[in-house]
Amino acid sequence: MFTHSNTQLITLGTAAGPAIRGNENGMASAVVVDGKHYLVDFGLGCVRAAHSAGLRGQDLVAGFITHLHSDHVGELPAYLMWNWGEPVDGFTEPVSIFGPGQDKNRTDGAELAGTEQMLTCILEAFSYDLSIRVTDEARPPMSSLISAHDIDIPVLPDGSGSTCFTVYEDDRVRVSAALVDHPPVFPAFAFRFDTADGSVTFSGDTAESTALIELAQDTDILVHEAVNLDFFTAAGFDPTFINHQRMSHTSPEGAGRVAEASGAQHLVLSHLAGVATQQEWQARAQSTYSGPVTVATSGQTFTVGTPTAATEAVLKSNEVPVEA
Numbered sequence: 001m002f003t004h005s006n007t008q009l010i011t012l013g014t015a016a017g018p019a020i021r022g023n024e025n026g027m028a029s030a031v032v033v034d035g036k037h038y039l040v041d042f043g044l045g046c047v048r049a050a051h052s053a054g055l056r057g058q059d060l061v062a063g064f065i066t067h068l069h070s071d072h073v074g075e076l077p078a079y080l081m082w083n084w085g086e087p088v089d090g091f092t093e094p095v096s097i098f099g100p101g102q103d104k105n106r107t108d109g110a111e112l113a114g115t116e117q118m119l120t121c122i123l124e125a126f127s128y129d130l131s132i133r134v135t136d137e138a139r140p141p142m143s144s145l146i147s148a149h150d151i152d153i154p155v156l157p158d159g160s161g162s163t164c165f166t167v168y169e170d171d172r173v174r175v176s177a178a179l180v181d182h183p184p185v186f187p188a189f190a191f192r193f194d195t196a197d198g199s200v201t202f203s204g205d206t207a208e209s210t211a212l213i214e215l216a217q218d219t220d221i222l223v224h225e226a227v228n229l230d231f232f233t234a235a236g237f238d239p240t241f242i243n244h245q246r247m248s249h250t251s252p253e254g255a256g257r258v259a260e261a262s263g264a265q266h267l268v269l270s271h272l273a274g275v276a277t278q279q280e281w282q283a284r285a286q287s288t289y290s291g292p293v294t295v296a297t298s299g300q301t302f303t304v305g306t307p308t309a310a311t312e313a314v315l316k317s318n319e320v321p322v323e324a
């Protein structure tokens with residue numbers, strides 16, 4: 001379906017949030033296909049991380065937001081403004097942003113912004129700067145380039161019908177989504193990118209999810225979140241907070257089970273909540289998964305579809321200094 005391509009995954013940031021518990025950037029990833037890139041989430045530090053990885057706005061095609069927790073969208077405004085127009089090698093062609101619509105499960109959901117409204121508000125909030133730079137620096141009007149889309153969900157929340165559906169497609173990539181379990185947030189999406197080289201699947205934030213297992217069938221790389229509940233318990237966090245972590249996130253063993261059940265070729269743990277050593281994260285995931293496990297750090301690059309990529313990535317990850 002696609003012509004030959006060169007597909008890479010870059011882990012721009014790997015930390016859960018909005019807490020800062022280490023030096024890792026907040027949650028953000030890039031899929032690079034034939035030099036064009038697609039972003040998944042816009043966590044703290046993604047602007048610098050993308051620049052350091054060599055990504056420039058002029059090659060940005062689209063962004064995909066898994067859900068509207070702030071640690072996944074907090075740097076979206078800055079990302080757009082730091083990657084806009086010729087002076088910064090930014091985008092001068094249309095860029096699409098896909099994400100959740102309004103949360104109809106909440107009684108006040110109709111009053112709260114979904115993705116389209118959030119982008120409208122961002123453009124309004126920064127209208128002074130956005131206007132000045134059009135006349136003062138000959139940048140194209142940003143409002144004419146940003147195309148925001150609330151993702152349509154063609155299945156019922158009770159899971160009837162197919163749980164996986166196509167969100168976006170061009171001549172390089174097809175992006176599919178599944179509804180995952182991140183209560184009380186709704187909707188929360190996992191995304192799968194298919195290219196000529198293979199596939200990368202992102203769990204988003206979720207408890208162990210059967211829909212994700214379906215979406216990630218035989219995927220080359222599964223990027224899955226993980227939480228270390230022991231850390232929060234030992235640190236004396238409030239039981240309400242710990243219960244949210246338990247109901248809405250996945251243990252490393254759970255991430256391993258999902259990877260095993262889906263037949264994923266390589267499990268990359270990212271969005272790590274709570275503190276543990278790399279060896280601890282890895283050992284716990286490997287207790288339930290027979291394939292290679294990488295505990296991601298910010299700025300790692302993985303080649304998709306190369307037979308030796310998984311092994312090389314694991315060896316590379318083992319060289320990264322461990323931070324407790």
Ligand SMILES: [Zn+2]
Pocket residue numbers: 067069182185205
């Ligand atoms: Zn979340």
